[in-house]
Amino acid sequence: MCATPAVVACGLKQAGITATSNPAESPRCVQGASPCTGLGAIYIQDSVKQAVHIHSSETCTHLVAVGGTTTGSGGVCEWIGRVQAARGVRFGLNPSVGQGCSTACECVEGRVWAGCCQQKDLILRARAPFRRSHTKPLQLFAAIMRLVILDDYDLASEWAAKYIRNRIIQFKPSADRYFTLGLPTGSTPLGCYRKLIEYHKSGDLSFKYVKTFNMDEYVGLPRDHPESYHSYMWNNFFKHIDIEPQNTHILDGNATDLQAECDAFEQKITAAGGIELFVGGIGPDGHIAFNEPGSSLVSRTRVKTLAKDTIVANARFFGNDLSKVPTMTLTVGVGTVMDAREVMILITGAHKAFALYKAIEEGVNHMWTVSAFQQHPRTIFVCDEDATLELRVKTVKYFKGLMHVHNQLVEPMHSMKNYKD
Numbered sequence: 001m002c003a004t005p006a007v008v009a010c011g012l013k014q015a016g017i018t019a020t021s022n023p024a025e026s027p028r029c030v031q032g033a034s035p036c037t038g039l040g041a042i043y044i045q046d047s048v049k050q051a052v053h054i055h056s057s058e059t060c061t062h063l064v065a066v067g068g069t070t071t072g073s074g075g076v077c078e079w080i081g082r083v084q085a086a087r088g089v090r091f092g093l094n095p096s097v098g099q100g101c102s103t104a105c106e107c108v109e110g111r112v113w114a115g116c117c118q119q120k121d122l123i124l125r126a127r128a129p130f131r132r133s134h135t136k137p138l139q140l141f142a143a144i145m146r147l148v149i150l151d152d153y154d155l156a157s158e159w160a161a162k163y164i165r166n167r168i169i170q171f172k173p174s175a176d177r178y179f180t181l182g183l184p185t186g187s188t189p190l191g192c193y194r195k196l197i198e199y200h201k202s203g204d205l206s207f208k209y210v211k212t213f214n215m216d217e218y219v220g221l222p223r224d225h226p227e228s229y230h231s232y233m234w235n236n237f238f239k240h241i242d243i244e245p246q247n248t249h250i251l252d253g254n255a256t257d258l259q260a261e262c263d264a265f266e267q268k269i270t271a272a273g274g275i276e277l278f279v280g281g282i283g284p285d286g287h288i289a290f291n292e293p294g295s296s297l298v299s300r301t302r303v304k305t306l307a308k309d310t311i312v313a314n315a316r317f318f319g320n321d322l323s324k325v326p327t328m329t330l331t332v333g334v335g336t337v338m339d340a341r342e343v344m345i346l347i348t349g350a351h352k353a354f355a356l357y358k359a360i361e362e363g364v365n366h367m368w369t370v371s372a373f374q375q376h377p378r379t380i381f382v383c384d385e386d387a388t389l390e391l392r393v394k395t396v397k398y399f400k401g402l403m404h405v406h407n408q409l410v411e412p413m414h415s416m417k418n419y420k421d
Contacts, residue, residue, distance in 0.1 A: 146380045147399040148406045153348045156384045157191025160346055162410035165205050167277055169414040173209035180211045182278030185229045188346045189281055197240040204415040207243035211272050215289040217251040219328035227317050251330040262301040262330055278340035282347055286355035286368035290331035293367045299333030334372050342378040350386040357390035
């Protein structure tokens with residue numbers, strides 16, 4: 001059972017969402033003359049102007065709602081609650097926002113607060129790793145995991161750079177509306193950074209109104225050490241673009257209180273409005289940032305002791321002298337990255353093929369932390385041909401068959417030249 005369509009449509013309209021029904025499915029849902037069964041035949045127009053038809057619990061498993069504020073009737077809250085219940089997702093309103101949210105009613109996992117839909121922050125929590133709270137208007141979009149396969153490293157890097165470029169420009173950042181970008185280090189993103197620098201120097205892309213948050217930093221390594229991530233980001237990216245130094249955020253591995261530094265980093269992300277797009281890379285064992293095998297999939301920014309395999313792998317950056325390789329880092333958690341509105345993960349090379357297989361074709365597993373992003377509503381894996389060697393042939397064919405769709409995200413390329421400051 002669900003609320004009458006009239007109530008639902010009213011609430012959706014007040015939340016700024018276009019709602020219509022499919023006459024071929026259920027004409028009654030247009031008129032609201034009687035309650036719909038199930039979720040009825042309701043279409044939602046999402047933020048990218050794609051119609052999403054909700055008609056059954058099967059469809060609901062492919063949808064995610066992003067929280068916001070609502071005014072007027074409780075139709076939106078009630079309707080969203082039913083969508084989330086169909087997905088087996090916890091849904092509720094934040095009791096800390098205001099009074100009147102203590103009245104509980106039974107729902108999936110007992111995490112619903114009822115009776116306070118009006119002017120309260122809506123929290124939608126998918127499975128444990130997915131945590132999100134926004135105060136912008138309520139939106140719905142189809143949950144999509146994309147695998148973009150390019151022929152080689154250079155083409156993969158270029159596709160990723162084009163996507164970042166278009167996302168920043170289409171966001172239309174300004175002095176009071178910064179685009180927040182999460183960034184990785186390592187060898188994989190270097191090609192992407194080179195292309196972004198190229199776009200900036202051609203006048204097509206500006207980072208003036210972009211704030212960045214890096215994934216990690218070594219503990220105890222001087223900031224000006226050639227292998228520190230401060231040096232890496234400055235030498236390979238920041239000094240070549242127009243980003244303001246105060247808008248770049250990298251963890252301080254020499255802080256007096258390391259955990260306080262981690263907590264402050266999380267607070268800075270929150271103060272910036274969250275990460276719009278978090279770009280990441282992975283290791284051969286599937287770790288993202290320094291969230292190595294066994295890391296919690298709901299972890300936050302913290303101090304991390306490196307595994308022996310990681311220390312050995314990093315020795316090449318320190319003259320192959322293991323004694324010079326830092327053994328501890330500060331790193332964002334898997335949960336920190338999962339909080340981003342969108343995640344793009346770069347995976348290239350045959351040595352990471354098994355990790356990509358674990359990320360795409362097997363289930364979520366804390367021993368392969370990259371697999372957590374199967375549960376993120378908007379994840380893009382960008383890889384080269386070599387990285388697909390462990391995938392099933394039909395998997396590769398399926399995603400390659402979608403390249404004409406994926407390329408619509410980067411073609412045409414937008415330019416800052418077409419926008420006024």
